[in-house]
Amino acid sequence: MKKLLILLLILSCGKGINRAKEFPFDKGYVLLDHNGKERNLSEFKGKVLVVGYIYTHCPDICPLITDNMRKIYSSAAKEGLLRKGVLFLSITFDPKRDRPEILKEYRKVYEIDTSSAWLFMTGEPKIIDSLMKDLDIIVDFGPLQISETGDTTYFIIHTDRIHVVGRDGRIKAYFKGSEVSVGEVLERIRREI
Amino acid sequence: MLLIVGFIDIADIWARPGVKRGNSAVYMVIRNNDTLPDTLYNVTSDIAKKVEIHMTMKREDGKMSMHKVDYIVIPPNGEFKLEPGGYHIMLINLNKPLRGGSKIELSLYFSRAGKIDITAEVK
Numbered sequence: 285m286k287k288l289l290i291l292l293l294i295l296s297c298g299k300g301i302n303r304a305k306e307f308p309f310d311k312g313y314v315l316l317d318h319n320g321k322e323r324n325l326s327e328f329k330g331k332v333l334v335v336g337y338i339y340t341h342c343p344d345i346c347p348l349i350t351d352n353m354r355k356i357y358s359s360a361a362k363e364g365l366l367r368k369g370v371l372f373l374s375i376t377f378d379p380k381r382d383r384p385e386i387l388k389e390y391r392k393v394y395e396i397d398t399s400s401a402w403l404f405m406t407g408e409p410k411i412i413d414s415l416m417k418d419l420d421i422i423v424d425f426g427p428l429q430i431s432e433t434g435d436t437t438y439f440i441i442h443t444d445r446i447h448v449v450g451r452d453g454r455i456k457a458y459f460k461g462s463e464v465s466v467g468e469v470l471e472r473i474r475r476e477i
Numbered sequence: 478m479l480l481i482v483g484f485i486d487i488a489d490i491w492a493r494p495g496v497k498r499g500n501s502a503v504y505m506v507i508r509n510n511d512t513l514p515d516t517l518y519n520v521t522s523d524i525a526k527k528v529e530i531h532m533t534m535k536r537e538d539g540k541m542s543m544h545k546v547d548y549i550v551i552p553p554n555g556e557f558k559l560e561p562g563g564y565h566i567m568l569i570n571l572n573k574p575l576r577g578g579s580k581i582e583l584s585l586y587f588s589r590a591g592k593i594d595i596t597a598e599v600k
Binding site: 340341342343344345347348386389390392393394395422424433435437439441442443444445460462463 | 493494495496497499500501502526527531533535538539540541542543561562565567568569570574575576577
């Protein structure tokens with residue numbers, strides 16, 4: 285009986301490791317890119333995706349995630365990986381503030397080149413909320429803060445994450461976006477090509 | 478660049494890029510060369526509607542949160558680092574976009590050293 289339990293435990297662990305979670309390509313999510321163009325996530329299926337989750341009003345952690353993605357993107361471009369079907373996505377979880385024009389401005393201030401191999405995405409709040417839940421990205425909106433001049437702002441407690449999605453549509457690797465090693469992500473991308 | 482004002486040295490001053498009406502963060506290393514502690518209790522700048530001292534917390538569940546702090550203490554003959562993922566000067570509601578290479582002015586207020594004006598390069 286004890287041996288049977290151990291065997292079952294080993295089998296269940298193996299299943300968990302081998303069955304990576306699916307990226308929700310086929311759930312009909314239609315987002316907007318930084319140019320305001322509608323994008324169904326299904327159009328990216330079959331590519332190797334590097335996906336980061338951010339909000340542009342985040343002063344400390346999301347810039348680290350974006351900066352790390354920029355380093356990964358730059359190295360991937362130098363290595364010619366972008367020509368092999370690798371696409372970068374930065375998806376905001378603050379869609380009310382992060383409209384396409386804000387995402388476009390964010391790309392400018394972060395000096396991200398205008399190539400289409402890195403899209404910044406937003407969408408309707410309900411859609412983004414559902415997408416984040418599917419992806420296990422936790423988003424807790426903080427209280428509204430009102431300044432002496434009447435301006436309002438809020439901050440968000442969130443998961444710090446970069447995903448690498450394989451051509452088979454499954455999430456192959458999870459990284460802590462603000463602390464990730466560029467080399468580690470590149471190695472994972474190479475394995476998925 | 479190292480800024481020396483009395484017994485306070487400030488080095489590695491820089492700011493994050495940011496969109497107009499968005500936020501940014503300023504980082505630096507503050508060294509106190511005196512035998513008594515000093516306290517940074519206020520920061521002002523015309524670049525943003527509001528300036529605060531904040532601390533980012535990395536929680537065990539993988540979530541990142543941020544809290545305002547009222548002051549930071551720079552120990553005697555020691556230093557305090559404001560760095561990504563930790564303490565930072567938070568610029569809330571920027572009056573204009575901050576692009577790489579531009580410079581912004583801030584004033585730091587210490588309880589003993591008084592007001593120190595600094596310049597941070599955006600990068």
